[in-house]
Amino acid sequence: MAPTTIAASELSRLLGAWATGDGTLSRDLAASLVELIRAGLIPPGAGLPAQRALAGALTVSRGTVTAAYEALAAEGYLATDRGSGSRVRSAHHWLHRELSGRFFSFTNAPGDVVDLSTGALPASPVTYDVLARPVTDRIGSYLVTDGYFPAGLPALRQAIADRFTADGTPTSPEEILVTSGAQEATWLAITGLAGPGDLVLTEEPTYRGALEALRGAGARVEGMPMVDGGLDPTRVRRAAARSPELLYCQTSIHNPTGQTMTAAARHALADVINSTGLATIEDACSADLTLAGHGAAPTLARLVDPALLVTIGSASKLFWGGIRIGWIRAAPERIHGLVELRKPVDLATSVVDQLLAVDLIGHTEVARHQRRAMLTEALAGATATLHEVAPDWTWEPIAGGSGLWVDTGDDAVALVERAKRAGVKLVAGPGFSTYGGYGDHLRLPVWHDPDVLRTALASVV
Incomplete structure (x- = not known):
């Protein structure tokens, strides 16, 4: 391309x-x-x-x-x-x-810069507890092997499958592929399903890491405006008449907007997918970060033909990004193909990280409670600070996630540039857009201390 x-x-x-x-x-x-x-x-x-x-x-x-x-x-x-x-x-x-510069930027911020460009969260309390325990008693049996498990440690595949099952989606270990973080899972899924020139549908706006993977694959990406927190199933059905190769979506907790689809819209979207045979990647990485209720936010799993659906998940949002564990849930035949696709670029995920992930996933409910409490408190502080520092900025109430999709009512790209010179790192809306739109929007993380947020924004607004 x-x-x-x-x-x-x-x-x-x-x-x-x-x-x-x-x-x-x-x-x-x-x-x-x-x-x-x-x-x-x-x-x-x-x-x-x-x-x-x-x-x-x-x-x-x-x-x-x-x-x-x-x-x-x-x-x-x-x-x-x-x-x-x-x-x-x-x-x-x-x-x-x-x-793209998104991943380059993760390692390119000096220590004196206030980084408000990413929604990545610090480690949850339960992660401290798990990391405090040595892994030597669990790793011994793996030291006599070559250490390469391309589909993932059997124990971790089982733990992830059990978590899906406990959440209401019966899953076997053969339906799980463990990856080195969710971005690798996203790249694998997209590369395995779409190629140069293929039409791919997605929400507008959408997760910028997926946009980078889609562009890297040479796909033609068409963004569809979100309605009431998600895709419009009727619009997806019309678009399906043009034979897209793939749909990439987030129906649980959407990044960057923090919205969620209604149950009726999700069921209607599933009907479109099933009736048209549209291969679908559902990114459920933020599904655990709900602000209300119990458990994870609902997804397309159980509603869509398993042969059509690939689900991406992650340990980063719930536990910590430093544990590089992501996963793909799909039909066993697709998992086999994705394992083969992975081998030339990444033979396997770290055994140590996988063993830690087994322990962490066993504390999922505790971690969900901790994240919900943290984000609820942080959101209240962040919104109060924004009302004080930038009273003209607006946003829709969120159902979950770690950030706000803020309409500044002005040129957010220029604001980001001014912020750089004040030692503040922000990200503007075009980075999340399929066509470079949302030039008046910012994606703003909520978890920073209100005093840090106040000082940072007051220097640029």
Whole structure:
């Protein structure tokens, strides 16, 4: 799939805190663009935004962008044609694939930066308890093996299957594939079901990690507006007439909006999937993070033909992202194919992490209670702080999750750029959009201390 022009909002996000203050803005911008090109974060042949558009996104003069582009062209990084803009020359690019800055940014934030760009939560209390116990008494029997279990440790596959069963979805270990985190599960599922040029349907907005996997697969992604917390089944049925290869959705707790589908809409969506034979990936990674009721939020499991449904789950949201455990639930035949797809890039998940996950999953109900209490309290503090610091911002009440989908009523991309210079990391709506929309939205985590949130936002609002 041919590279396209990078949106100004996306390039602003990739650049991060590019203005060092040690030289001119144009020199800083040029140096940062070179870093992105050499790191493989801007693909060969990709068009850079128009100078005026990038200047607006970065809140600098057009002359600053012009000088930076000219410097890169002089050094051979850009090819500039009158009327067609500036494109990255492939000679200076070593990855030769389209990437995004989301995962790059996880390791790119200095210690003095307040990071409000991710909804990832700190470890839950029960995780401290489990990690305090040594694993030496449980790992001994595995030390005499080669340590490679491509589908996952039998004990963990059983524990995950038992958790599904306890939640009302009878599951066998053969229907479970353990992965090194949910992002690997997302990549595997998408790569196994969609390829270059395939039409994939999803919510608009949607989880940005899935968008990156879909774009990496070369798929054509069509976002459908959310209605009452989820997809409109009637609209999905109409779209299914165009023979999409795949539906990617989140019907439990949606990231980034924190909404959930109504039971009636979920059943109607399941009917569409079953009647049209539409292969579906359901991302249920946030299903445990409910703010009301007991247990996890409901999903499409039990409603959809198992041959059509792939469910993605994670230990990160409930327990801790440092335990790199995700999983896929699917029909055994599909699990077998995904294991084969995985082997060339990741032979197996860490045995130690898997043993810890067995213990953690045994404390699921405790962890759910802890997360619910934490997020309920944090949400109250965050909303009070937002009403105080940014009274014009609005958002819909959430059913769960770790963040708010905030409408700032203004240019959120420019706000993110101002925030960078104040040592605050935010993420704007276009990163969650299939078409670069929601330029007035922020995805804002709620779990930070209200004083930290107040100080950070007061410096940029």
